[in-house]
Amino acid sequence: MSHVRLTNVVIASWPRGWERGARLCSGVRVGADLARGTEAGVVSLVKPLSSLTTFRRSMASLSEQEKILTGENVYSNLQRMEYAVRGPLLIRALEIEKELQRGVKKPFTEVIKANVGDAHAMGQKPITFLRQVLALTVTPELLDDPRYPEDAKNRARAILGGCKGGSVGSYSESAGIELIRKHVAQYIQERDGIPCDYQNVILSGGASDGIKSVLKLFNEKINGKPSGVLIPIPQYPLYSATLAEFGLAQVGYYLNEENKWSLDISELERALAEGKKTSNPRVLVVINPGNPTGQVLTRSNIEDIIRFAHKHRLFLLADEVYQDNIYDKESSFHAVKKVMMEMGAPYSKMELASFMSISKGYMGECGIRGGYSEIVNMDPAVMAILLKSISAMLCPTVLGQVAMDVVTNPPKPNEPSYKQFIEEKNATLQSLAERSRLVVDTLNSIPGFKANPAMGAMYVFPQFELPAKAIEAAKAEGKSPDVFYAFKLLEATGICVIAGSGFGQKPGTYHFRTTILPQKDKIKTMLNSLKEFHIQFLKEYS
Amino acid sequence: MSHVRLTNVVIASWPRGWERGARLCSGVRVGADLARGTEAGVVSLVKPLSSLTTFRRSMASLSEQEKILTGENVYSNLQRMEYAVRGPLLIRALEIEKELQRGVKKPFTEVIKANVGDAHAMGQKPITFLRQVLALTVTPELLDDPRYPEDAKNRARAILGGCKGGSVGSYSESAGIELIRKHVAQYIQERDGIPCDYQNVILSGGASDGIKSVLKLFNEKINGKPSGVLIPIPQYPLYSATLAEFGLAQVGYYLNEENKWSLDISELERALAEGKKTSNPRVLVVINPGNPTGQVLTRSNIEDIIRFAHKHRLFLLADEVYQDNIYDKESSFHAVKKVMMEMGAPYSKMELASFMSISKGYMGECGIRGGYSEIVNMDPAVMAILLKSISAMLCPTVLGQVAMDVVTNPPKPNEPSYKQFIEEKNATLQSLAERSRLVVDTLNSIPGFKANPAMGAMYVFPQFELPAKAIEAAKAEGKSPDVFYAFKLLEATGICVIAGSGFGQKPGTYHFRTTILPQKDKIKTMLNSLKEFHIQFLKEYS
Known part of the structure; x- marks a missing residue:
């Protein structure tokens, strides 16, 4: 058998595995143990099929027995586990991002990921001293560079002294x-x-x-x-x-x-x-x-x-x-x-x-x-x-350890980087405090919303009322009402929050978690857009 | 109650937990489920006790029931698991290193950790291009630095473009x-x-x-x-x-x-x-x-x-x-x-x-x-x-991903870093090949040793014969003979290898795993020292 021919065989048979995924999302068969939430996960794995005919034809040739590891015999604890912060809502948000990139028209221009406490993703700048120490440990040649302050160099030298062979690669x-x-x-x-x-x-x-x-x-x-x-x-x-x-x-x-x-x-x-x-x-x-x-x-x-x-x-x-x-x-x-x-x-x-x-x-x-x-x-x-x-x-990753070293051993008042470090730290915390108040106040100005003050952390978890018609519509789609709401919000505004049911809430109450992390201008836009959406939503389902 | 007094209470009661560890290592009581191998682990956790009297007094006041999580009710799968590469031998090697630092006299001046495939720890230099790309992603300001080559900058720019907010911190x-x-x-x-x-x-x-x-x-x-x-x-x-x-x-x-x-x-x-x-x-x-x-x-x-x-x-x-x-x-x-x-x-x-x-x-x-x-x-x-x-x-850590990017997308022949990259890569692989032959040849020159050629990877796993008296002596200490041998080797020469039983071997055969990673001069010294040790060992137990 020639090499080329063998390769062709591969290409012909290779996409079949993927097509089985399509069964799951197109409803031909959904494994009994597959939590509803994971369907969306499957969707993202599936390559678009050129036609349903191709799809049906390939199904006929594929029996359940072919796979050793299946949705039925995979570790049941993993089947059961859910992690809402990176669940179906985020998966859909990532798809929408790609649709925007492809030029698909939407009523918004970007997805705002308020689903996860990811400060840098939302435009927060890294602490200069922390990144300097990281760079110095990664490339110790920079220890001779006069542009780096002595205290950062001292930190890096001490850490490298604690690394075997003087390398963060050990x-x-x-x-x-x-x-x-x-x-x-x-x-x-x-x-x-x-x-x-x-x-x-x-x-x-x-x-x-x-x-x-x-x-x-x-x-x-x-x-x-x-x-x-x-x-x-x-x-x-x-x-x-x-x-x-x-x-x-x-x-x-x-x-x-x-x-x-x-x-x-x-x-x-x-x-x-x-x-x-x-x-x-x-x-x-x-x-x-x-x-x-x-x-x-x-x-x-x-x-x-x-x-x-x-x-x-x-x-x-x-x-x-x-x-x-x-x-x-x-x-x-x-x-x-x-x-x-x-x-x-x-x-x-x-x-x-x-x-x-x-x-x-x-x-x-x-x-x-x-x-x-x-x-x-x-x-x-x-x-x-x-x-x-x-x-x-x-x-654990040595560079993560280096960053932890900076957090627990930051510049001291008599050191050259102290002033900038403290300014950056305080400005960030100050701005987070302002944004937390802005989010809470704005949410509380929306009809039916009630948000406790964010005394700390990076999130607000408001309760909101949903009209009976919306609850019915959610049930018809097999979604819990807060998940239904969060999906509607995402599709209409590009705002990705996580529905309260992912965190747990008293039965009959509805919440979502939003971070306070988008930078000030963006968070204002986001809150306005959320407010408009909610008023529109109430109209639609009242 | 004043703050100061409360703090004193804490200090008085705080070291007790540690003292229980002393029971384990001083033989007063060894938990039935504690594998022998973990005793050494416990030793390293225990603070030196000022006197045995103090120790016995505190024991009396401490009943087994005080702890919620104990050696008896901890997850039994974790009790059972062993990871020889970082087991008792390495723990003892780290202790010996500290003894050397404290000035304790030994027949050697340093511990050679041939236990783990840790190239940089053994003096291998990082690949320049890889570290450049890492540094550029950590501190994007360096993208303006003319000392960094364009291909490294291009890699870094592309990666940062794939990071949310353009930061490896997201x-x-x-x-x-x-x-x-x-x-x-x-x-x-x-x-x-x-x-x-x-x-x-x-x-x-x-x-x-x-x-x-x-x-x-x-x-x-x-x-x-x-x-x-x-x-x-x-x-x-x-x-x-x-x-x-x-x-x-x-x-x-x-x-x-x-x-x-x-x-x-x-x-x-x-x-x-x-x-x-x-x-x-x-x-x-x-x-x-x-x-x-x-x-x-x-x-x-x-x-x-x-x-x-x-x-x-x-x-x-x-x-x-x-x-x-x-x-x-x-x-x-x-x-x-x-x-x-x-x-x-x-x-x-x-x-x-x-x-x-x-x-x-x-x-x-x-x-x-x-x-x-x-x-x-x-x-x-x-x-x-x-x-x-x-x-x-x-x-997974984004900086680990960055390094993987370099490995799978290295400089191309037409790029400025190509020559240096290939030279560094080839020199390292060439040197590893030489050292693998050196290790195998030297081991095979030791009486009773038999080592297969290292066709690849970073280790040699020689078989060696042990005299009956050594096997008896090992049994008397409750150690398997190869572990007994590896401990003796460590104490006598500072060479840390891992006994074959940690990897599995046919019953009645004895092996150890050594890496080929120490740099050329050091590996020669190590092999000579091993050879001398073995000849001495044979004399002692014949």
């Missing part, structure tokens, strides 16, 4: 470069006034990575029941997705929307009692400042939460990635560890993991992927297993 | 930046002469990440039995670790050491029959070039493997991260995909995932973390689930 220890772990520990210690041992600090490729590593430890069934994890509702969907993936039980507690999304202990008690029916509740997740809700917990609220966790023997998991993002002048950030330690024994002995990221705050370096976990009071036998479990992945 | 799509996926597809297509659709390419934070994502899909028990995954023995321990973590069944097939570690189909048949007793074998892993064995599969061998996989309905998983590392002049790299496609139907319709990394080859950018998976003929419903499953982790 693996670090799995828990991260020791020097950077020490800087993180020093940062936490100064933040809290409480000792922090660098050996409790594990660097990771983003906070999500750290959170998953810790939740994985609980993946053991005890007396046939899975571990239960208490998470706020609304929650950040990393939690629901990870619990589904690991087969852990999600035990939701509602935040109190009527009281600025505060956390009520009585609701924790209710949720725990409910969770005990089907699981062994072992973990309590607190997101502070809140995502998607933007609430900032008071110190006394955190004390109550700690007492509750102690009483019920819950491992505390504190998602504190928005600790720099506090906009409400009455509020401040209280680390769960600090509060727990200051409460003294027995609370100071409780097990806790807290998480931080380079993706949020004032730096917004999402794409670089960096984070840390601080693991407090963990059984050393478990800590050894945690360290072992991350070792097969070798190490 | 999230990419979960499967990676479209432009870079297209470059990867183009690279594969040119390599194989077979079409490659960029939508089949998923970028990842290193190949390990991609491999785990695909293996996870098989994590469904069918008729109560786990999926079986055929892996070579010896194997790269990512596989044994991942299978243990996911609860998949490891079905080992032995490579034929007598015939240059070749892969015999009769052995595959034997292993499969064995595997069927306890699992549903669904996946066949091929590592080519081999890790730790360095074998390069012939084309006809690959054809046989493909026929075997087709006959038994096995999903092919091709770990091809060493595709650039071929040293044997008689051998060349044949991608499983290319062979499968050229064989025509029905083989060309088989499901396959193949993996590549920026950590190996001539670039050795381990710390940056970049890799890709090419997913061929996957059921679109499964592909949608795979994409969904990686979305909760948001995206």
Whole structure:
């Protein structure tokens, strides 16, 4: 057989696999286990078919048995998991972007991705000092360049000294470069006034990575029941997705929307009692400042939460990635560890993991992927297993670690880069605070909208009323009403928000999450466009 | 209560958790489920205790029940998993490094980490062009710098054009930046002469990440039995670790050491029959070039493997991260995909995932973390689930993607950086080839050592004989003989290799894996030192 002929055979047979996808989206057959949400995912994978005839012909020759791995026998936990922030709405938004590029006429000129806390994507500028240190570690020849300030060079030299062979291209220890772990520990210690041992600090490729590593430890069934994890509702969907993936039980507690999304202990008690029916509740997740809700917990609220966790023997998991993002002048950030330690024994002995990221705050370096976990009071036998479990992945990206070094070891007042660093940091945080107020105020001026103030974080999660006719129309399309609304908004305005059902909400209420990240002019346009859309929507469905 | 007093309370109670670790390493109590290997891990976590009295006093006040998460109830799959490349030997090597730093006298002055394929750590220089493109994407102001070549600038401009907001600090799509996926597809297509659709390419934070994502899909028990995954023995321990973590069944097939570690189909048949007793074998892993064995599969061998996989309905998983590392002049790299496609139907319709990394080859950018998976003929419903499953982790590091872009879209002959790029690439590969021969020849000159030629990859996996007395001494210490040997070697010479039992070996045979990565002078010193050690060892235990 000649080479050419073989290649031809390949080309002839190769696109068949794709065509099976078309069955899913054109409704010929939808796998029983395929969640509705994933259909859109399939759509994006499918190549356009030239004609339905071709499509039907190829179907006839293809039996289900041909594939080893199918929608029916794939890991069911992954079938079940959903991650709304990157779900069907975003997939459609990306398609619309391509349609715009192809010149398809739309009532708008660009898609505004308010779905994800992605600051640089929305025009936020990187922190100069952070990028300088990164560039110096990537190309150490720049250490001779007089245009780079000495403090950036000193940081880079110290980090390279901690890299094997003096290169960011060598693996670090799995828990991260020791020097950077020490800087993180020093940062936490100064933040809290409480000792922090660098050996409790594990660097990771983003906070999500750290959170998953810790939740994985609980993946053991005890007396046939899975571990239960208490998470706020609304929650950040990393939690629901990870619990589904690991087969852990999600035990939701509602935040109190009527009281600025505060956390009520009585609701924790209710949720725990409910969770005990089907699981062994072992973990309590607190997101502070809140995502998607933007609430900032008071110190006394955190004390109550700690007492509750102690009483019920819950491992505390504190998602504190928005600790720099506090906009409400009455509020401040209280680390769960600090509060727990200051409460003294027995609370100071409780097990806790807290998480931080380079993706949020004032730096917004999402794409670089960096984070840390601080693991407090963990059984050393478990800590050894945690360290072992991350070792097969070798190490988190060293450049993410470098960025985390800058975040935890920023320029000091006597250093040359201090002034610019502080100006950039403050300007970003100041602007985020202004935009958070702008978003909340504008949303509250729309008929039927009610938004709590964004005390912190990067999102607003307004509640809005939907007319009965819209709810009926959504049902007719097999969509939940908030998802129906979000799709309509996207198609009409190019604004991509995430429907509340992706985060969880009380039954019968409708929300979406929008970021406050588009730059000032764009966010004004976006809000006006949203307002107009909503008024039009109400007319259409009233 | 005053703040100061509370802080004191904390300090008094805080180190207790650590002291429990001391129980584990001082032998007071070792958790039944704690694998022996992890003890050393615990040692490294423990702070030195001021006195045993303090230690015993604190023990009395601490009951097992205090911890929520313990060595007994932690996820048992993680308890079981081992990753020898970063196990107790490396932990001890890192301790020895610290002892040397503290001035502890040793018969050597430095630890040589021949345990891991970490080229830059061993003095290999980064590829200039790759680092230039990285620096330009990190600090786009450098795009105006005349010292950077135009082709590097063009790459950087194109990549930044594919980043949202023009910043590597924004999230990419979960499967990676479209432009870079297209470059990867183009690279594969040119390599194989077979079409490659960029939508089949998923970028990842290193190949390990991609491999785990695909293996996870098989994590469904069918008729109560786990999926079986055929892996070579010896194997790269990512596989044994991942299978243990996911609860998949490891079905080992032995490579034929007598015939240059070749892969015999009769052995595959034997292993499969064995595997069927306890699992549903669904996946066949091929590592080519081999890790730790360095074998390069012939084309006809690959054809046989493909026929075997087709006959038994096995999903092919091709770990091809060493595709650039071929040293044997008689051998060349044949991608499983290319062979499968050229064989025509029905083989060309088989499901396959193949993996590549920026950590190996001539670039050795381990710390940056970049890799890709090419997913061929996957059921679109499964592909949608795979994409969904990686979305909760948001995206692989964008800078790892940038490095992968350079690897798959290197300077072209007419571009200004071409000459230097090719010189650097060839010099590195040439030097690796020389060192591979040096290592093999020297090992074969040691009494009782037998090493196959390293046809490719970055390792040699010699077999060596151990005297009966050494085997007894190992048993007395509760170590397997090869681990005993590797520890002795480490303590005597500072050379850190990984014992063969971490990779798997035929019972009664002893091996270790060493990299060929130390630079030429250092590798000579290392080999001499190893030879002297072995002769001394034989004397001591004869």
